[in-house]
Amino acid sequence: MALNPLTVKKLRRFRSIRRGYVSFLVLAGLIVLSLFGELLINSRALAVSYEGRLHFPTYGANLPGTAFGLGYSYETNYRELKKKFEAESSKNWVLLPPFQFNAFENTPYQNVFKPAPPFFMGGPKGHLLGTDTTGRDIFARLFFGFRVAIFFALAFMTLTYVIGISVGCMMGYFGGVFDLIVQRLIEVWSNIPFLYMVIIIFSVIPSTLSISARVAILLLVMVLFSWTSMTYYMRTATYREKARDYTSAAIVIGAGTGRIIFNHILPNTISTVVTFMPFTIVSAITAVTALDFLGFGLPAPTPSMGELLKQGTQTLTTAPWIVSSAFAALVFILTLVTFIGEAVREAFDPKKFTTYE
Amino acid sequence: MNQVLPSLRWSGRWLLALAGVFFLVGCVKKKEAVVERDNTAEVKAYYAANPNFFRFATPADLPKDLVWENGADLPEIGSPAAKKGGTVYTFLQDYPRTLRHLGPDSNGSFRRWILDDVAVEWAHRHPNQTDVGPKGFHYFSGLASEWAIDKARKTVWVRIERSARWSDGVPITSDDMVFAFFLWRSKYIQAPWYNNFYTTNYAGITRYDSHTFSITLPEDRPDMSARVLELSPQPAHFYKELGDDYVERYQWRVVPTPGAYTILPEDIDKGRSITLTRSKDWWAKDKKNWRYRFNPDKIRFSIIRDTPKSFEAFKKGEIDFFNLSLAEYWYDKLPDSDPLVQSGSVQKSKFYNEFPRPTYGLWLNTSRPLLDNREVRVGIHYATNWPLVIDKFARGDWQRMQTGSDGYGDFSHPTLRSRPFSIEQALESFAKAGFTTRGPDGVLVNAKGDRLSFQLTTGYEALKDVLTILREEALKAGVEFRIEVLDSTTAFKKLQEKQHDISYTAFNVSPEMYPRFWETVHSANAYDNAFLSDGTSGPERKLKTQSNNVTSTAIHALDQKIIAYDRSSSADEMKKLAFEMEEMLFEYAAFSPGQVIPFMRIGSWRWIGYPEDFHVKLGRDFTEWMLFWVDEDKKKETLAARRTGATFPPVIRTYEQHKQKN
Incomplete structure (x- = not known):
C-alpha cells in the first residue's frame, strides 16, 4: 500500500517521539497478549497427556474430570490433576499456564473466603496480586478486565467516530437549513441524561439476555449518547475546508458529495480526529469502569476493573491490595493511552507541514 | 415509505393532543386534591x-x-x-x-x-x-x-x-x-x-x-x-x-x-x-413494661446506601451502632484488636436470640419455564452448596435452615432435613428432567437445546458474595446462575411482581405461635383462577402479583390442608397438618432453605446504653423493643477521650442465656 508521503512523514515523526512510541508499543503488545490471555492466565491446562493421548483444553468445550479418570463430571481441576499425575509418577503429564488461576474461581484463604494478600506480602503462592473478597485471583480479574475494557473502548471509539464524523461533515458541508436543524436536534439529544437512560434501559431489558448481549446493549447506549460531541469539531473543520480552493476545484471538476467529503475534506481534517482518539479511549475506559462501579456496567461476575475498585474501596482497611492493584492498573493503562495521544497530536499537527495565510 | 409518512405525521398530532389532555387532567387532579372529604x-x-x-x-x-x-x-x-x-x-x-x-x-x-x-x-x-x-x-x-x-x-x-x-x-x-x-x-x-x-x-x-x-x-x-x-x-x-x-x-x-x-x-x-x-407527654411513659423503653428523645436516620460507607460513618462516631452480623465485619473490619474496641470506645456484643427464623434461601419461581419442572428444582436444591457458604463465608457461625418454618418450637418439623449439596444427586435429578449432556461451557442442555441457566436475583448487597460462591459451585452440577444484585427496594418489587427466576431473599416472620402457610404457598396468592372446582389446573390462570407467594406454588391438596390448618382449633391437629405441609413443600422443592443466623452481633459506641442482659429472648435486632438509650455525658466523655487519647476498659461480651443447645 502506497502511503501519502505526508502521512509517512507524520508516522516517522511519531516514531521519533520516544515516550509516545514506546507507550504505543507496550499497549499494542498488551492488547495482542490479551488476545491470547487464556494461554497465560487460566486454570485450564495448556496440554495434558493422558494415556498416550494429548488434550489441549484451553479453548473449546470443557473437559469433565471423567476424561482423565477422575470421579466427577464437572470441569477438571488441572492443578490437582497435575499433582495427582506427579504423585503417581506415571507417563501422564500436565502442562499448566504460567498463572494458574482463572478469573472466576473462589479459593479459600486460611480456610475461609476472604481476601488473601499478594504472595510478596505473605499471601499464598500463585496469587501474584492476592485475591478479592471471595477468593478470586486479582491478577486474572485485572487482566481479563483490561481485555474487556480495551476492546469495549475500541469498539466504542470506532462507532462514535463513524457516526460523529459523517454527521459533522455533512453539517459543515451542506450548511444552511440542514446544519441548523441537525444542530438543534443534537442540542435536544445531548440534553437527555445519559446515566438515567442507562438505568432505565437496563431495567427493561429482559434478564434472560446473555452477558455478551448485555455488553452490546451497553455499548450501543453509550455510543448513542456520545457521538454528538465529535460532530461539532468536524462541522467547524469542514466549514473551514469547504471554503478552500481545492474543494471548489473538486466541485468544478464534478466530483460527487460523498467523494468530496470523504476523499478531499476528511484527509485534511483528520488531524483533529486523530488527536481526539486517545482521549476517547480514556473516557470510554473510565466510563465503563465508572458504570461498573455504580453497578450499571458489565453484569456480574464479568471481570472488571470498576468492580475491583468498588470492592477495594469497601475493603480499604482490611485488604488494601485490592484497591491498590486496581488503581495502579487503571492509572498505568490510562497513562499509556495519554502518552500515545500526546505523541499523535504532535506528529499530526498540521501546522508543522502546511501554512495557510 | 409514502404511506408511512402521513401516518407518522398524524401520530405526531395525536401525541400533541394527548399531551394536552394529560396536561389538563393534571390540572384537574391538582384542584381535586384540596377538596375536603368526610367519610x-x-x-x-x-x-x-x-x-x-x-x-x-x-x-x-x-x-x-x-x-x-x-x-x-x-x-x-x-x-x-x-x-x-x-x-x-x-x-x-x-x-x-x-x-x-x-x-x-x-x-x-x-x-x-x-x-x-x-x-x-x-x-x-x-x-x-x-x-x-x-x-x-x-x-x-x-x-x-x-x-x-x-x-x-x-x-x-x-x-x-x-x-x-x-x-x-x-x-x-x-x-x-x-x-x-x-x-x-x-x-x-x-x-x-x-x-x-x-x-x-x-x-x-x-x-x-x-x-x-x-x-x-x-x-x-x-x-x-x-x-x-x-x-x-x-x-x-x-x-x-x-x-x-x-x-x-x-x-x-x-x-x-x-x-x-x-x-x-x-x-x-x-x-x-x-x-x-x-412525644413529650406520652400517655404510657410511666406504665409498667413501657417506662424503661423508647428512651432517646430523637432518632435520626440519614440515608447511606452503601454498607461499607455506613460502616465508616459508624467508625467515625456519626452513627451510634452497627450490625456486625457478617463475619467480615465481626472478624476482619472490627476485630477485637481494633484500637476503637481496645480503647473501650466501641463495644462488641454477641447475643443469642430465639425466635422464628427469617427464611433465608433460594425462592424458585415455579411459574418460570424449566423451573416448573420439579426435577429441575430438586436438582437445584442439590446443586446449591449452602454448607460451603456457612463454612467458608460465614466462618461456621451460621446454621443450615431445615424447613421454611424453623424456630416455631413444637410447630417446626422435628425430623425433616434440607437437601444436602450433592453433585451426583443433582445430576441425577437434572437427568430425569431431560438434561443429560453438558454444553461446551459445562452447563447442562436438554434435547431441545435449552440451557439450564437461571437469573439469581438478590437485594442484599452485603450478601452478594454468597451468590458468587453458589454460582461457582452450581456450575459443577451443570446449572448456571446469572447473578443480579439490585438495591433492596427494586429487588423486593421484582419479587412481588414475580419477575424473578430465583431469588435469594428472606421474609421476616413475626414471633407467632405457629408458622403461616397461606401467604407464601396457597394458590390464591400465586394465580387468579388457579384451580377449577374439581381441583384440576385452571385454564385461565393468571399470575398474581403483589403477594408473598413468590414461588408461585399452587398445589390443590396443599390448599385444602392450609384451609384446614387455618381453621383448626386444636394445636395437635395443627402440628400434624404443619408437618404434612412441610413434607409436601419439601417434595415440591420450590424453596431451598439457606442459613439461620442464631444471634445478633452489634458494635455500639460507649455512650449507647443497653440492659444488663443486653436484650430480650425474642429480640431480632438491636433496636427492636427499643431497650437502648443514649448517655449524653458519656458521649462527651468519650469524644473528649478520643482527643486526649484516654482509654476505657474494652467491652466484648457474648450473651448465651438464650442459646439453643444442639
Whole structure:
C-alpha cells in the first residue's frame, strides 16, 4: 500500500517521539497478549497427556474430570490433576499456564473466603496480586478486565467516530437549513441524561439476555449518547475546508458529495480526529469502569476493573491490595493511552507541514 | 415509505393532543386534591350494611362471668438504669417510599419505625416469657387496661386504657377499633392481603361503650388471644378523607400513633434524612413494661446506601451502632484488636436470640419455564452448596435452615432435613428432567437445546458474595446462575411482581405461635383462577402479583390442608397438618432453605446504653423493643477521650442465656 508521503512523514515523526512510541508499543503488545490471555492466565491446562493421548483444553468445550479418570463430571481441576499425575509418577503429564488461576474461581484463604494478600506480602503462592473478597485471583480479574475494557473502548471509539464524523461533515458541508436543524436536534439529544437512560434501559431489558448481549446493549447506549460531541469539531473543520480552493476545484471538476467529503475534506481534517482518539479511549475506559462501579456496567461476575475498585474501596482497611492493584492498573493503562495521544497530536499537527495565510 | 409518512405525521398530532389532555387532567387532579372529604356517612353505612360483623351494644350487655386479666405480674422489660433524652443517630439504606401504613410500598424497611416497633397494640406478647401457657402466650398490657378471653364463645373482650391518646392528642376509643375493620377491608387501601385477612379471620366486633369492645373469631384457634390482642386501633379521625386517591393523598402524611415516637413534618427531608421524635407527654411513659423503653428523645436516620460507607460513618462516631452480623465485619473490619474496641470506645456484643427464623434461601419461581419442572428444582436444591457458604463465608457461625418454618418450637418439623449439596444427586435429578449432556461451557442442555441457566436475583448487597460462591459451585452440577444484585427496594418489587427466576431473599416472620402457610404457598396468592372446582389446573390462570407467594406454588391438596390448618382449633391437629405441609413443600422443592443466623452481633459506641442482659429472648435486632438509650455525658466523655487519647476498659461480651443447645 502506497502511503501519502505526508502521512509517512507524520508516522516517522511519531516514531521519533520516544515516550509516545514506546507507550504505543507496550499497549499494542498488551492488547495482542490479551488476545491470547487464556494461554497465560487460566486454570485450564495448556496440554495434558493422558494415556498416550494429548488434550489441549484451553479453548473449546470443557473437559469433565471423567476424561482423565477422575470421579466427577464437572470441569477438571488441572492443578490437582497435575499433582495427582506427579504423585503417581506415571507417563501422564500436565502442562499448566504460567498463572494458574482463572478469573472466576473462589479459593479459600486460611480456610475461609476472604481476601488473601499478594504472595510478596505473605499471601499464598500463585496469587501474584492476592485475591478479592471471595477468593478470586486479582491478577486474572485485572487482566481479563483490561481485555474487556480495551476492546469495549475500541469498539466504542470506532462507532462514535463513524457516526460523529459523517454527521459533522455533512453539517459543515451542506450548511444552511440542514446544519441548523441537525444542530438543534443534537442540542435536544445531548440534553437527555445519559446515566438515567442507562438505568432505565437496563431495567427493561429482559434478564434472560446473555452477558455478551448485555455488553452490546451497553455499548450501543453509550455510543448513542456520545457521538454528538465529535460532530461539532468536524462541522467547524469542514466549514473551514469547504471554503478552500481545492474543494471548489473538486466541485468544478464534478466530483460527487460523498467523494468530496470523504476523499478531499476528511484527509485534511483528520488531524483533529486523530488527536481526539486517545482521549476517547480514556473516557470510554473510565466510563465503563465508572458504570461498573455504580453497578450499571458489565453484569456480574464479568471481570472488571470498576468492580475491583468498588470492592477495594469497601475493603480499604482490611485488604488494601485490592484497591491498590486496581488503581495502579487503571492509572498505568490510562497513562499509556495519554502518552500515545500526546505523541499523535504532535506528529499530526498540521501546522508543522502546511501554512495557510 | 409514502404511506408511512402521513401516518407518522398524524401520530405526531395525536401525541400533541394527548399531551394536552394529560396536561389538563393534571390540572384537574391538582384542584381535586384540596377538596375536603368526610367519610363518616360512608363508614356508618358500611357498618349498617354488615350488621352481623359490626354490632353495637350497651355496657349492660357485657357478660357477667368474664375473667379479666392484665398481665401485671409478668417481669418488667427494660432496665431501670435507662436514661431518657438525647439523640440517637442511625441510618437507612433507602429513603422510605411512603409514610402510609397500608397499601403499595408500605411494607418497606422503614415500616418498623412507624409501625411494628413503635406502635402500641392492645397487649403484647412478653418477649422473655415465651412459653405457651394454657391460654396461649403471656401478654402484658399495652392500650388495653385489661382483657378477658373466653374460648367457648370464641371472643376476647378488651377495656381500653382511659389515658390512651393518639399522638395528635385525640383519645383512643372503641370506635377506632371498629373503624380499623372498615379500613382494613376497604378497597381504597389497595392491600389485598389486608382485605382478605381481616375478612376471613374475624367474625365480628361488638362495641359496648367508648372504652370497651369485644372481637369474635370464627374458630377458637390456639393463638386466639394473639389474633385480638395484637391488633392495633386505627385513627378514624385521620382517615376521614379516605377515598380512591388514598395512595397519593396519604403518601407523606404522618399517621397518628399511640406509640412514643412520631415524625414532625419539618423532619422529613426527602432523600436525605428523617427523624423520629418522642412525644413529650406520652400517655404510657410511666406504665409498667413501657417506662424503661423508647428512651432517646430523637432518632435520626440519614440515608447511606452503601454498607461499607455506613460502616465508616459508624467508625467515625456519626452513627451510634452497627450490625456486625457478617463475619467480615465481626472478624476482619472490627476485630477485637481494633484500637476503637481496645480503647473501650466501641463495644462488641454477641447475643443469642430465639425466635422464628427469617427464611433465608433460594425462592424458585415455579411459574418460570424449566423451573416448573420439579426435577429441575430438586436438582437445584442439590446443586446449591449452602454448607460451603456457612463454612467458608460465614466462618461456621451460621446454621443450615431445615424447613421454611424453623424456630416455631413444637410447630417446626422435628425430623425433616434440607437437601444436602450433592453433585451426583443433582445430576441425577437434572437427568430425569431431560438434561443429560453438558454444553461446551459445562452447563447442562436438554434435547431441545435449552440451557439450564437461571437469573439469581438478590437485594442484599452485603450478601452478594454468597451468590458468587453458589454460582461457582452450581456450575459443577451443570446449572448456571446469572447473578443480579439490585438495591433492596427494586429487588423486593421484582419479587412481588414475580419477575424473578430465583431469588435469594428472606421474609421476616413475626414471633407467632405457629408458622403461616397461606401467604407464601396457597394458590390464591400465586394465580387468579388457579384451580377449577374439581381441583384440576385452571385454564385461565393468571399470575398474581403483589403477594408473598413468590414461588408461585399452587398445589390443590396443599390448599385444602392450609384451609384446614387455618381453621383448626386444636394445636395437635395443627402440628400434624404443619408437618404434612412441610413434607409436601419439601417434595415440591420450590424453596431451598439457606442459613439461620442464631444471634445478633452489634458494635455500639460507649455512650449507647443497653440492659444488663443486653436484650430480650425474642429480640431480632438491636433496636427492636427499643431497650437502648443514649448517655449524653458519656458521649462527651468519650469524644473528649478520643482527643486526649484516654482509654476505657474494652467491652466484648457474648450473651448465651438464650442459646439453643444442639
